[in-house]
Amino acid sequence: NMKIEIIKCLKDNYSYLIVDEISKNACVIDPGEAKPIIKFIENNKINLKFILNTHHHYDHVGGNVELKKKYNSSIVGFKGDKDRIPEIDVLVQDNQIWKSENFEAKIFHVPGHTSGHIAFHFFKEKKIFTGDTLFSLGCGRVFEGTHEQMFNSLNKFKKLSFDTEIYCGHEYTMHNSYFCSANDPQNLDLKKKIFQIKEKIKNGLPTIPSILADEVKCNIFLKAKDLKSFSKLRDLKDNF
Numbered sequence: 001n002m003k004i005e006i007i008k009c010l011k012d013n014y015s016y017l018i019v020d021e022i023s024k025n026a027c028v029i030d031p032g033e034a035k036p037i038i039k040f041i042e043n044n045k046i047n048l049k050f051i052l053n054t055h056h057h058y059d060h061v062g063g064n065v066e067l068k069k070k071y072n073s074s075i076v077g078f079k080g081d082k083d084r085i086p087e088i089d090v091l092v093q094d095n096q097i098w099k100s101e102n103f104e105a106k107i108f109h110v111p112g113h114t115s116g117h118i119a120f121h122f123f124k125e126k127k128i129f130t131g132d133t134l135f136s137l138g139c140g141r142v143f144e145g146t147h148e149q150m151f152n153s154l155n156k157f158k159k160l161s162f163d164t165e166i167y168c169g170h171e172y173t174m175h176n177s178y179f180c181s182a183n184d185p186q187n188l189d190l191k192k193k194i195f196q197i198k199e200k201i202k203n204g205l206p207t208i209p210s211i212l213a214d215e216v217k218c219n220i221f222l223k224a225k226d227l228k229s230f231s232k233l234r235d236l237k238d239n240f
């Protein structure tokens with residue numbers, strides 16, 4: 001049985017530990033910094049076997065070197081980013097199944113935010129780690145890719161089973177909700193979702209995970225019918 005631990009890093013990043021509850025072996029997704037991860041690992045007697053990176057940005061790989069040195073973990077990342085993911089060991093590519101110990105994830109290459117961005121789909125657990133590509137009620141800024149790449153990448157997620165849990169790289173949900181509301185004011189599902197988000201934030205809880213069913217109904221970027229409307233929204237959001 002795999003348990004997900006949500007660990008806050010830096011200002012508003014989330015790092016996630018996927019812990020095999022029996023062996024206590026674990027993977028960490030996107031350690032933006034080492035310190036909070038080490039604290040959790042030491043308190044819970046976990047073996048950090050793998051470090052999985054969705055992309056090369058500092059706030060997602062900042063803890064790589066220190067964690068690898070301390071726990072002798074293997075670093076897994078996109079083949080095309082082998083020169084910019086610090087200390088990468090295992091190179092993965094689109095559609096590949098990465099498997100080790102009891103961990104098994106399908107790799108989705110989802111360019112747009114960066115050219116080498118990937119998502120890790122733990123299909124047995126119905127959980128996907130989307131980094132800075134899909135956020136709850138938003139999507140990442142297009143830095144290296146094109147709007148078309150980002151649009152196609154987001155559409156890949158829509159093909160997953162709607163009960164899939166979405167674990168993204170940042171706590172941006174509340175701010176994202178303002179943009180969705182402004183552009184989709186009649187959406188009752190969105191209003192309901194925002195109510196739930198506010199409750200969580202009020203109680204000091206993460207708004208993550210979200211669930212794909214909610215995102216498809218409420219996330220304005222997933223609702224975009226075509227590339228043109230997606231591009232327009234993405235440009236508007238950049239200046240929102």
Ligand code: ZN
Binds near residue numbers: 055057113132
């Ligand atoms: Zn990023």
Ligand code: FE
Binds near residue numbers: 059169170
């Ligand atoms: Fe980020």
